Amino acid sequence: MNISGLLAQLFAIVMALFLAPLLTGWVGQCRAWLQSRTAPPLLQPYYMLHKLFHKDVVLAHGASSLFRVAPFVVFGCMVLACAIVPTLSTDLPFAPAADTIALVGVFGLARVFISLAAMDIGTSFGSLGGRREMLVGFLAEPALLMVIFTTAMISQSTSVATIVETLAHREFAIYPSLAFAGIAFTFVSLAENARVPVDNPATHLELTMIHEAMILEYSGRHLALIEWAASLKLYAYSCLGLALFFPWGVAAGDSFPAMLAAIPLLLLKLSIGGFLLAVIETVNAKMRIFRAPEFLGTAFLLAVLGLLVRLLLETRV
């Protein structure tokens, strides 16, 4: 680890912090276009964060210290996740700090904290949201890990950096297992980021909420942090998906020129990904909450299938 490495790492983190709301804004804009609405400005998420940071925090009487700590923890977790996922370069100092399994762990930690915070006030919606979030979580986590396992088996490593290097920098090969894994990953990402068809970030109809139900009592800077963390999560998932399935263009070292060169490609990939997300959200309707297990179960099965396909077709060459 050296200074330039640290700087590169810092650069990646800062870029994530600032690109993430932009991605959220971009998805919102695409959605609006696709639904023939007047689109909000691209920078709308930034305005909102700014506004929320200015506002006073209104805490419920029953709120405990955990309620106040949770947004920071969730935010911290997402920052960490963004630091680990290779966005611009695979060889950053924090890359070995956590592999894909640990990455899933980070998301889990954030989920537990936000669910606990949701239960803290003691309103019916809070615990409802908490339990639904945990429901989605325990269904999505195995599927996500199966996806990761498939890729990890191809590269013989769980380290994200190594996976990306293997897939991006070696000779091109077609991995049918990745197709299964890719679909499964999409499913999981939708669920994890509270997107249609599992959840609807725009809804405020209580009975259908998951994410919104949990953060109903948050306001001011707390809410801002949570929203920001949500954007970061979307960003991290997108980058992870890109790294696993479309890894081309990520720099191999921590030199700034290489990283800077990787930025445009990343932006391109993200904007395509965001558009596709908007498409998916538009063509699908929100499911009943108890259809979510089926949805995620399908994702899980697909991922396992991918794994088996990998074992069956690709190991004995």
Next chain:
Amino acid sequence: MDMDFFVLMLAIPLISGLLLTVVGERAWAPNLNIIASLGTFLSSALLTVGIIANGPRFAFGELFFIDSLNVLFVTVTTFVGLTTSIFSGPYMKNEQEHGRLTVPRLRLYKSMFQLFMFTMLVALTTNNMGVLWVAMEAATLTTVLLVSLYRTPASLEAAWKYFILCGVGLAQALFGTILLYFAAERVLGETGNALLWTHLIDVKGQLEPTIMALSFIFLLLGYGTKVGLAPLHNWLPDAHAEGPTPVSAVLSGLLLNVALYAILRCKALADGAIHGGFAGNLMMGFGLFTLVVAAFFLSRQKDVKRMFAYSSIEHMGLITFAFGMGGPVANFAGLLHMTMHSLTKSAIFFAVGHATQKTGTQLMEHIRGLMRINPLIGWALMLGTLAILGMPPFGVFAAEFMILTHAMKHHPWATPILLTALGVAFAAIFGKVQPMVFGETEAKPLPHAPAITPVFLHLALVLMIGLYIPPYLTRWFNEAARMLG
């Protein structure tokens, strides 16, 4: 010197037994009972020391023969006899105050107790197989009177069954003894020596196998009835449940041993005459069957003393199985188990006696919360039960460990049966004892404080053996096991 102790050991119970028939109503009679038992125990202890140091001895010509095997039984008998007499002091006083016993009955109890000890000691030490039979029959007669002490319909019924079943059993044993004599006479000639065990064992190889086989069947069935081997056991639960508790303790702890001792002496002869383990196989078969039957009986019991009577049957089955396997290790284990069973079971009966007195019933569903009434009795019953169920670190486990491992080595087919039975027995007994010991109750304390020392003395010994068998004891037991061949 040793012989003086021997004479003393036989004389004290006989004389005090006869004396107590006369003076048994005096206030100091219970103390006399204890003192006599103490004297018997002390003389037997000194005798034991002498025998172990100097080897086997004859007494009264060749009529009595004491070696390290029977001296073991003798010591256990006199020791449990002593503790039982200590225990029965306050117990019988309480019975008297409850109006369940009158003074003449107490007199009968004390004298018969001493005479019973006498007959057992004679049975254990005699060298003559005929006298052994006579002493066994006499022991039955004395205990019949003890079992029917309460004169209630139930106790009379129990005593009647005891008398008839054991009488018939012993008649078979007599037939076996006659056949044994017949076989021996062909070798030893028509001298009076043909029933002396020491002579028989010298010529055991020449005894006619056909006769010996028939003889052993009769002897095994005969004495086996008294041991409580299934399906000859039917008298045993009745007699244990309906007699006074001290009597149950000595029946279970001592009389069964003596009967088993008789079988062992016969087995040594049969083994010498018949090759191929005929006697051992029969004993193993009976032992296993007894064990299984008793184990399944246990779960249907309602009366606490009856349940522990079945537990005695179960253990006798296991011990018979061990002796049936034969060899130094199994014999050692059998002897150890027998000793441990005597100590533990009598301790349990002491505790049960106090418990039933306190609650006024023998029905287990009405006995609750002993730990509340008297923690010592509660713990005694709990620990005793755990010990008898073969929980380490108690000595019964040490013996069961040796039996099981030996069985695994030589008779692996028997192990699943053994273990099933032990498991079922555990579930049954523990499931019934636990609610008796634990929980709430509203019973009142008794006028006379219980004699709890014997219980814990026994349990402490059992615990010690489980963790540490002194080398002296090991040598002694090994020597005795060797006697059995």
Next chain:
Amino acid sequence: MSGAAISFSGQLINLFASVILLLAFAMLAQRRVMPLINLFALQGATLFLSTVVVAVSTGQHHLYWSAGLTLVLKVIALPLILHRLVRRLYVKWEVESLINIPTIMLVGIGLVIIAFNVALPISQLSDTITRGTLGIALATVMLAFLMMITRTKAIPQVVGFLSMENGLFLAATSATYGMPMVVELGIALDVLVGAIILGVFFFQIRDQFDSLDIRHMERLKDL
């Protein structure tokens, strides 16, 4: 050991033994108490005679003692005690049996066959003049056993028990010319004491159950 002529005393002994077996069957079939006791006394007497014959023909002196004991105990003392008991206890004369008599007799014949077969290899080993009677002794014991099983009253059951002792004495004399003296004495003492205790018992049982029917004594059970 083939075809040797049996001496007169041997024939006599065999005759007595057969009588004892016959009496055992008679007891098995007897329906009344008093005749049952008389049959028992008769069996004892036959046993006494048989023992005397053995003693005379073999010159075994202690067998005289044994015969004397039999006479005193089995022929005189025990029947007397039983007679008195029956009178004092007002026992009903009828003896009830659990199974009907013809069936019992059939089972009894089966038992005799078993007993003879079991005893055969052993008696062939014997060189006493009485060797043939061992099978009869065993059969007597078994018939007495059968009687104890089938009778429902206390006194016939005890008579069966005592008759079993007769069979055992017959076995002792037939197989080995009697047991050692100390044992014989001990056995006799036990039988006597046992009989006395039983006598006391009968009174207690009658007091408690108002009857000597042992079917009243079926309350101790696990069913």
Next chain:
Amino acid sequence: MPTLLPIDTLLIAVCAWLAVGLAGLVAPRNTRFIAKTLFPAGALVGMLVGFVSLGSLGAAPETAVLAIGLPDLPFHLRLDSLTAIFGVLLGFISVGISIFAAGYFREGEGTAPGLLCLEYHAFLASMLMVLLADDAYAFMVAWESMALASFFLVTTNHQHAEIRRAGYLYLLIAHVGAISILLSFGVMTANSGDYTFSGMRGQHLSSFWASAAYLLALFGFGAKAGLVPVHVWLPEAHPAAPSPVSAMMSGVMLKTAIYGLLRVSFDLLGSPIWWWGVVALGVGLVTALFGVLYSTVQSDMKRLLAYSSIENIGLIAVGIGLTLIFHSYRMEALAALAMTAVLYHCLAHAGFKSLLFLCTGSVLHATKERSLGKLGGLIHRMPWVAWLALAGVIASAGLPPLSGFISEWLLLQAFLFSPGLPHPWLNMIVPVAAALVVLVAALAGFAMVKFYGIIFLGQMREESLKDAHDAGWWERAGLIWLALITLCLGIFPSSVILRIDAATRQLLGTGLSERMADHGWWMLAPISVERASYQPLVFLAVIVASVLLGRQLVHHLYHGRTRRSAAWDCGYFFQGPRAQDTAEGFSQPIRRIFEPMFRLTRHFPTARDTQPYYSVKVEDHFWHWLYLPLARLVGGISGLITLLQGGRIAIYLLYSFITLILLLLVARP
């Protein structure tokens, strides 16, 4: 002067524990003396045990023979690395529990404190003896003494019928298990008559007998550890026991069973067969899934934790199975990885589960309530307990950066590198098993959120909770100690694994230390950095830094103002504590999704009910599938056998007669 060997020190510790226990009998009712003097003394002994064991990790095995036991089989003792690693666990975990117990045991609770003190320390001593025993007899004596001591501890409050029932069930299953273990030892001696472990090691069993010994051991130790289907005692006994005892049983005692299983499968039996591993893997998976599902639907906080213990034991069994598979195919590096995961999870689970059980103890003392439906909002009254419990909850949910994550990470790594097994079926099954493991871990998170959220968060569900008080200082100290263990296990995995490695090396002949030693202590990379790595310290640092930095920045750039107000009531005026999710409500999704796994009895209110209520009862399938039929079978047989004792003397005589006739006809020499 002879030097004091570690094994001697441990023996002294056994005696010291017994002595401390017996000292309790001197003044059995003097709570002050017992709680404030004896229990801390016991903690000191625990500390000694921990450090001595730590020191003897990796050292050459030491043996000793005590002059007690059977005449031809005196107590053989042995201290090797496997013993030492579990000794470390026992020692250090017991320190925390003993300190907690010093503040926990008070007057007027069932058994006299002195007796409790004796039972508790006898329990500790016997566990240490289990670890040290090197022959079958010593092992069985220690094993059953452990069962007995814990049985008496479980039945401390024996006035309650359900506690008696729990104790009975516990001891019965423990005993049946012990019988099975004894049989296993018997098979392993293979007629040599040598019941020392060294004798067993020397035997070369045929694969049939080796398998028999293994299966018997799996059953026997599984009964103690709580593997399905012999787990039923565990959710009964743990809630019944006083909390320090539950903590000790769950944290340490279950691990002695794991120790036994490892000892038999790897040390005594030598070379495993591949399907042994599959059996353990299968049983472990079923156990883990079963445990975690049942744990999510419990409404008693200690039962919830008990089922969670079943789950963790299942995961450990999965690891053992995986190790066996690798070991049987001589893939030693992967076997070492899986074994490390097993041992690590033992340590981790011991730490966080005892922490959680102790927390329930504090809650129980403060509120007299075990039912989740009557708790809530305790973080306001018991902040210490609540925040320390959070550490346990996060570790238990298997989340970074605490201890539970490390072992799950290692286990998953072992799974991930399994391809290459020479058995095609296994290659297919193993990844699916990994998927299930992940599902279990995720469900554990659900259960833990429920546990924590319902007890500590939300509004207080009962008025009386307002009087709840925080734990005393002794209790806090114990909790802090265990939380520190959990934290250290989470933060310094490399250092811990380098220590564990001695045990792995002893059992498998190879370990992870060569590869690990190249990296720094902060880096966990069991195989190589390229393949997988984890740096918990960086992990923690980034999160902490962003929390602090984020807070500072926000306050600096904007402001730190807060206002208090009522929670949003959705336009509905009544928003009392009753409107919160109940424990049953929280687990409703699980019940719905996994409905066939449970035996549900539900009552739904109808429109006409004057007093409508909803109730749901979740029962264990195994109880109805296995145990009740078994009980009926035994009852039936004993019903038949009782026919023997019909009360009629003629029939009794007939038995005797028939036996005689049969023997005369049949028995021939």
